[in-house]
Amino acid sequence: xxxxxxxxxxxxALALGPVSCDTGVTAxxxxxxxxxxxxxxxxxxxxxxxxxxxxxxxxxMHSFAAMGIISVxxxxxxxxxxxxxxxxxxxxxxxxxYFFLKGIDTRVMEAGIxxxxxxxxxxxFAIITPALIAGAFAERVSFKAYCLFIALWSLFxxxxxxHWVWASDGFLFNLGARGAIDFAGGTVVHISAGVSGLVVxxxxxxxRGYPYQVIRPNNLVITMLGAGLLWVGWFGFNAGSSISSGLxxxxxxxxxxxxxxxxxxxxxxxxxxHQGKATALGFASGILAGLVAVTPAAGVVQxxxxxxxxxxxxxxxxLAIQLKNKMGxxxxxxxxxxxxxxxxxxxxxxxxxxRPSWMKEASEAAGGMWTTxxxxxxxxxxxxxxxxxxxxxxxxxxFLLNKVIPLRSSGEDEMAGLDRTYHGERGYGMLNPS
Amino acid sequence: xKLITAIIREVQLDKVHEALIEADIKRITVSRVSGHxxxxxxxxxxxxxxxxxLIPKIKIEIAVNDAFVEITVNAILKAARTNxxxxxxxxxxxxxxxxxxxxxxxxxxxxxxxx
Numbered sequence: 419x420x421x422x423x424x425x426x427x428x429x430x431a432l433a434l435g436p437v438s439c440d441t442g443v444t445a446x447x448x449x450x451x452x453x454x455x456x457x458x459x460x461x462x463x464x465x466x467x468x469x470x471x472x473x474x475x476x477x478x479m480h481s482f483a484a485m486g487i488i489s490v491x492x493x494x495x496x497x498x499x500x501x502x503x504x505x506x507x508x509x510x511x512x513x514x515x516y517f518f519l520k521g522i523d524t525r526v527m528e529a530g531i532x533x534x535x536x537x538x539x540x541x542x543f544a545i546i547t548p549a550l551i552a553g554a555f556a557e558r559v560s561f562k563a564y565c566l567f568i569a570l571w572s573l574f575x576x577x578x579x580x581h582w583v584w585a586s587d588g589f590l591f592n593l594g595a596r597g598a599i600d601f602a603g604g605t606v607v608h609i610s611a612g613v614s615g616l617v618v619x620x621x622x623x624x625x626r627g628y629p630y631q632v633i634r635p636n637n638l639v640i641t642m643l644g645a646g647l648l649w650v651g652w653f654g655f656n657a658g659s660s661i662s663s664g665l666x667x668x669x670x671x672x673x674x675x676x677x678x679x680x681x682x683x684x685x686x687x688x689x690x691x692h693q694g695k696a697t698a699l700g701f702a703s704g705i706l707a708g709l710v711a712v713t714p715a716a717g718v719v720q721x722x723x724x725x726x727x728x729x730x731x732x733x734x735x736x737l738a739i740q741l742k743n744k745m746g747x748x749x750x751x752x753x754x755x756x757x758x759x760x761x762x763x764x765x766x767x768x769x770x771x772x773r774p775s776w777m778k779e780a781s782e783a784a785g786g787m788w789t790t791x792x793x794x795x796x797x798x799x800x801x802x803x804x805x806x807x808x809x810x811x812x813x814x815x816x817f818l819l820n821k822v823i824p825l826r827s828s829g830e831d832e833m834a835g836l837d838r839t840y841h842g843e844r845g846y847g848m849l850n851p852s
Numbered sequence: 853x854k855l856i857t858a859i860i861r862e863v864q865l866d867k868v869h870e871a872l873i874e875a876d877i878k879r880i881t882v883s884r885v886s887g888h889x890x891x892x893x894x895x896x897x898x899x900x901x902x903x904x905x906l907i908p909k910i911k912i913e914i915a916v917n918d919a920f921v922e923i924t925v926n927a928i929l930k931a932a933r934t935n936x937x938x939x940x941x942x943x944x945x946x947x948x949x950x951x952x953x954x955x956x957x958x959x960x961x962x963x964x965x966x967x
Contacts, residue, residue: 472862626866834863842896844908 440530446663447535453654454542458485458549460647464702465553466845467641468751473557474636474845476836480552483565484545488572492541493519499577500540504587510578511585529661539658540580547576547607553751554615557633558625558832561840563825567618570819575614575811579606579804590800594793595784596776598800601670602659604714604765605804612758613805614812616749621816622826624748626833636846638698645702649678652709656716670716673724674709680728681708688736706756707735711764715771723771727764734763765801769794853951853964854921858912859887860932860944865910871931872914875923879967881913890941909944915951917964 462481469477488496495517502513515521522533529536548568552559582588583598583606590598590605600606625633635641657671685704686696711731712724719727738759739752749755769790780788816825831839838844860868865882872880886906894901916924928946933939956966 833866838863 437526437528437530439526439532440663443529443661443663444531444535446667447531447539447658447661450654450658451535451539451542453651454539454546454658455485455651457648457651457655458482458542458546460644460651461546461549463640463644464648465556465644465751467637467639467644468635468699469557470633470835471636471846472835472837474837475841475843476561476839477552477556478845479561479841480556480564481549483561484549484552484568487565487569488545488548489541491569491572492537492544496544496572496577497537497540499573500544500580501537501585502581504581504585508582508587508589511581511587531661536661540584543603543607543655544572544576544580547603547611548572550607550611550753550757551615551618553753553757554612554619554749555622556750557836558622558750558827559825559836560823560827560831561836563819563823566823567815567819567825570815571614571812574815575610575808576606579610579807582803583800590803593800594796595780595788598796599718599768599772599793600714600765600800601717602656602713604710604761605800608710608713608757608761609765609801609804610808612754612756612761613808615753616747616758617809617812618816618825619749619754620747621813621820624746625750626829628748629743629746635699642698642702645705649705649709652678652713656713660717666717669720672721673712673716673719676721676724677708677712677715677728677731678705679708680725681705681711681732682728684708684729684732685736688732692736703735703739703752703756704732707731707760710757710760711767713761714765715768718773718776719768719771720773723768723773726771727767730767731760731763735760762801762805765797766794769797853954853967854916854918855949855951856912856914856916856921856924856928857947857949858914858928858932858944859885859889859909859946860912860928861934861942862908862910864932864934864943868912868928868931871927872912872924875927877914877916877920877924877927879914883911883913885909885911889945907942915954915967917967921948 458481462478465481466474466478497519498513498516499510502511502516505512513521516537519534519537522537525533527533527536548571551568551571552564582590583600585591590600598605627633652674653671656674657667660666660670682701682704685700685707689700690696708728708731711727712719715724715727735756739755742749742752742755772790772793777788777790777793780793819825827836827839858868862884869880869882872878886908888906912928914924925946925948933943953962954964954966955962
């Protein structure tokens with residue numbers, strides 16, 4: 419949310435004359451951009467290790483395909499749709515200067531960074547979001563249909579949501595006294611991905627044999643490494659979202675570390691008591707639950723708040739996954755259970771841990787009083803809108819897309835595995851003499 | 853008692869597994885193997901077509917009492933063929949060999965009841 423204040427200032431700055439690059443901020447933002455990109459192979463590993471060996475490459479490719487497809491779309495139209503001024507009644511933005519980024523070749527933003535850096539930093543968020551969705555319907559989706567789906571989803575779900583929440587004239591950005599709080603993408607990234615994943619998973623139906631057949635992860639070591647990369651990358655995701663290199667960066671960085679650790683620790687404790695064993699996958703899930711919950715909050719909570727968010731997120735996500743197992747729907751890798759539920763929990767619960775100085779400024783902006791409950795209302799409204807919009811739009815997209823290309827793999831293809839069917843390769847071929 | 857060893861295509865594993873369960877044959881051992889048969893497989897490596905010498909296959913081992921031999925064989929035959937009922941080169945083979953003894957480790961039981 420901070421970046422957009424700066425973007426808004428950018429136009430005025432242009433009128434005043436060129437701003438020079440702040441090398442410190444630019445260096446950190448370049449680093450952050452690289453860190454967020456690192457999360458995508460991290461996610462590929464995290465998801466890749468959790469599926470059966472016949473689907474490992476297909477699942478890894480879901481993340482990598484997003485790097486290709488969404489990057490291209492982002493440069494062409496995505497950035498313009500997200501950060502251009504309102505068009506179509508505020509549905510999304512558009513600025514022809516951002517079309518193929520042609521108008522920002524020499525532009526330096528008021529934050530002191532080249533706009534190229536900001537656009538690439540934001541582009542990485544656009545890549546990881548559709549890649550997250552893939553976890554909900556792993557092991558049973560046609561690759562071609564998946565590629566088309568993420569392209570359409572990015573255009574019609576991500577870009578509008580991103581515009582609403584982060585563009586200076588987005589309506590969620592301007593909700594209440596100081597806007598709906600979504601520091602680094604709780605609503606835009608995690609809630610939208612989680613909810614959309616759930617919709618597609620329900621639309622496609624369960625994998626063959628689920629839940630009666632045991633479906634074991636092929637390599638939890640890869641999953642743990644992926645979770646580690648995600649944790650590291652998240653520093654770019656959250657601390658980079660300050661679009662600065664200073665106090666607010668440090669605040670976000672600390673909140674991120676604390677929440678991830680608290681989440682992981684909580685999951686271990688819950689599992690030890692509930693199932694008698696603390697699993698590695700549980701630890702990784704706890705890391706993610708904590709990170710997801712602190713994503714919207716990293717800019718406004720202090721360490722104790724981040725810790726509380728991590729703990730609460732793990733409790734809520736653990737319950738959500740237990741509930742999923744009871745209900746029997748197949749959110750294969752718990753994209754909804756962690757990202758959807760964790761994102762919703764974080765966006766709502768952060769209200770109770772906002773640092774006093776933020777609330778004071780909000781009160782001043784509101785012209786007197788701004789209470790926690792009022793902010794909770796704003797948060798709930800933003801969350802509700804994100805859920806409703808992404809669910810409805812995703813359902814419409816998959817419904818239409820399915821008429822053109824069936825999304826679901828055929829039974830034979832699913833049995834043979836995504837690797838062989840769609841890629842003609844094998845993930846672990848070298849393990850056998852061949 | 854017989855030991856049935858089937859070498860099948862990797863992709864047919866789920867089908868064969870399900871067919872065996874349907875025929876009430878539930879005690880099987882599965883391993884990854886690679887070998888050489890009549891089949892030639894072309895694989896793509898970075899756009900280049902290569903023909904590997906040894907082709908990955910799945911080996912299923914099933915110990916059965918004599919009365920179940922045909923049931924097991926039929927289940928495998930039905931499920932392991934590709935290209936409809938036609939079959940294709942590379943669908944695999946079934947070997948049946950006599951089984952001298954079978955011992956359940958837990959109880960020390962021997963013979964047909966231990967299977």
